[in-house]
Amino acid sequence: MAEVTGTISYREAVAEGIAREMRRDPTVVCLGEDIGAAGGVFKTTQGLLEEFGPERVWDTPISEQAIVGAALGAAMTGIRPVAEIMFSDFLACCWDYLANEIPKVRYMSGGQVKVPLVIRTANGGGLGFGAQHSQAVENWALTIPGLKIAAPSTPADVIGLMAAAIRSDDPVIVFEHKGLFASRGPRPPEGHVVELGRAAVVREGRDVTVLALAATVPTALAAAERLAADHGVSAEVIDLRCLIPLDMTTVLESVARTSRLVTVEENPHQGGWGGTVVSLVVEEGFELLDAPVRRVASANVPLPFADVLENEVIPTVDRVVAAVRSVVDY
Amino acid sequence: MSQSAVREARVNEGAELLAMYERMAVIRRTEKAAYDLFLAGLVKGTTHLAAGHEAIAVGASAALRPDDHVFATYRGHHHTIARGGSPEACLAELMQKATGICKAKGGSMHLTYAEGGMLGSYAIVGAHLPMAVGAAWSARLLRTDRIAVAFFGDGATNIGAFHEALNLAQVWKLPVVFVCENNLYMEYTPIRSVTAVENPAYDRAPAYGMAAELIDGNDVITVRDTVARAAARARAGEGPTLIEARTYRHYGHSRTDPAKYRPAEEVEAWLKRDPLLIARSSLTALGVPEAEIDEADRRASELVEAAVRAAKEAPPPDLAEAFTDLWADGGAAWRK
Numbered sequence: 001m002a003e004v005t006g007t008i009s010y011r012e013a014v015a016e017g018i019a020r021e022m023r024r025d026p027t028v029v030c031l032g033e034d035i036g037a038a039g040g041v042f043k044t045t046q047g048l049l050e051e052f053g054p055e056r057v058w059d060t061p062i063s064e065q066a067i068v069g070a071a072l073g074a075a076m077t078g079i080r081p082v083a084e085i086m087f088s089d090f091l092a093c094c095w096d097y098l099a100n101e102i103p104k105v106r107y108m109s110g111g112q113v114k115v116p117l118v119i120r121t122a123n124g125g126g127l128g129f130g131a132q133h134s135q136a137v138e139n140w141a142l143t144i145p146g147l148k149i150a151a152p153s154t155p156a157d158v159i160g161l162m163a164a165a166i167r168s169d170d171p172v173i174v175f176e177h178k179g180l181f182a183s184r185g186p187r188p189p190e191g192h193v194v195e196l197g198r199a200a201v202v203r204e205g206r207d208v209t210v211l212a213l214a215a216t217v218p219t220a221l222a223a224a225e226r227l228a229a230d231h232g233v234s235a236e237v238i239d240l241r242c243l244i245p246l247d248m249t250t251v252l253e254s255v256a257r258t259s260r261l262v263t264v265e266e267n268p269h270q271g272g273w274g275g276t277v278v279s280l281v282v283e284e285g286f287e288l289l290d291a292p293v294r295r296v297a298s299a300n301v302p303l304p305f306a307d308v309l310e311n312e313v314i315p316t317v318d319r320v321v322a323a324v325r326s327v328v329d330y
Numbered sequence: 331m332s333q334s335a336v337r338e339a340r341v342n343e344g345a346e347l348l349a350m351y352e353r354m355a356v357i358r359r360t361e362k363a364a365y366d367l368f369l370a371g372l373v374k375g376t377t378h379l380a381a382g383h384e385a386i387a388v389g390a391s392a393a394l395r396p397d398d399h400v401f402a403t404y405r406g407h408h409h410t411i412a413r414g415g416s417p418e419a420c421l422a423e424l425m426q427k428a429t430g431i432c433k434a435k436g437g438s439m440h441l442t443y444a445e446g447g448m449l450g451s452y453a454i455v456g457a458h459l460p461m462a463v464g465a466a467w468s469a470r471l472l473r474t475d476r477i478a479v480a481f482f483g484d485g486a487t488n489i490g491a492f493h494e495a496l497n498l499a500q501v502w503k504l505p506v507v508f509v510c511e512n513n514l515y516m517e518y519t520p521i522r523s524v525t526a527v528e529n530p531a532y533d534r535a536p537a538y539g540m541a542a543e544l545i546d547g548n549d550v551i552t553v554r555d556t557v558a559r560a561a562a563r564a565r566a567g568e569g570p571t572l573i574e575a576r577t578y579r580h581y582g583h584s585r586t587d588p589a590k591y592r593p594a595e596e597v598e599a600w601l602k603r604d605p606l607l608i609a610r611s612s613l614t615a616l617g618v619p620e621a622e623i624d625e626a627d628r629r630a631s632e633l634v635e636a637a638v639r640a641a642k643e644a645p646p647p648d649l650a651e652a653f654t655d656l657w658a659d660g661g662a663a664w665r666k
Binding site for chain 1: 662
């Protein structure tokens, strides 16, 4: 069906993105819990075992340290592993590797080794999984120098960023958003690669720059629609796509045009990525601004279970519209 | 075997043991130099000296191929030198010099010598065991017959990564050898008092269905032969082996530790079992003349003395080095 319509779901794009790289490079190998025979708990690795066999698609025990540690050791010795951590919350179980080993082995050996490693993980809320399976934790990774961070919002970007991440000789954490798995978009052509660290202006506007990432991109776009229709506000929406490398050039150029900035982050307000981005805008572009910056981020509480409560906590279209109006009306 | 063949084997064994003895002597003198340089204020931070552990590194190295991969802990000077890292580059690293083995960006706890297959010293206890499993997995995937070895302390046997690594290695039947350097103290605390079994590594192997050996880690020949058996099993596709090698450190846990918690009679008994003394008496038993052994000692001393001189004379790192080697492109740029 996807071939006929020329579209693909975000979920299918994950497997497609990995498969395209596995076809072109025999050293690309996957490992993770339930990724093989089961096709992944989110069905994001469906078909990989069938196409590439058990020598390249490895089911692991529930051992996050062994998964990520083994992936690191393999990456240092000639393999390009794609390791899955089922829910991003579980990164905490192997955080030593993300904090102390993966980002540091190259630097602290004086460049003697390289780490062409991808860790992909299902991130974010919106599916009612409660506090330990719904967090948006991209800001955790942002605290560690030495990790590259991608978080695609569309199926085409899933494929393009996956290609760049797998081909990268540096470690890349790919945050796939659970709330986007069912969404569909154009299927990109073979060879589609999205350079790491290049933000996309996904809607042009004059009055305000709205920065978004992963699932907050459709939220920001919906808010921009309503702002245009109901309030006559022209919002420019930027999909950052990566947190490291961080494309401040695109951000500052946009703010230079709009003179107003709102960030839309699913990670908690405390320690969220918007804090870093806004600090750079203030340091380097203070005189571009005509209004205070506003950050729409998740509230500083664990993600509650009930839908109505979760909606109180995570960024919503209403909250983005209100934030944008407050800076436009300033 | 004919008498002449027996004689020849004895001569070869003597020559190999003498080479191992000399490498151990180099490590011992490097550790002593590190200790003295620390007291002289020329080594900063901390050091975890491996004096006493030499037989494990040198014996294992003798049983491995140059293209095998090894991973070590923050007590890793001996493994770096055993795999061919130079005492000069190691001491220069400790002394924060541009010529340091990690360009002065790693330090004592992170010595790495990738050219010799020594893929790093890791200072988070147990973290490198899964990494060695990964290197063994990589050897399988790339269809080489390389193996990987993880050296770790007794303290690592009570951390989760040890258990996750053993299970995965055995489930996937990977060519990896786990070598526990049991020096009886996790840091300051006796390992027995915090471990549910008597032999912290060896006694855990049955839970993973893994082959295991409990050996004297101070006898370099025993270590060499045991690791050789494990390596042969690994290369033959028969899976991992866990080796617990008993040993004793001659210094404290780290530079700030005088190790007063160790009973004097225990220290005395282990010093009599110094791996260099054991190797020396084995050499004598093999008929190697005393003068040849002394000559090996002299060469080791000269090498390390020259290393100390060169490291002292080396320049500090270029300040720009702080911003190299983060990414594969050589730089450290994080934004555009």
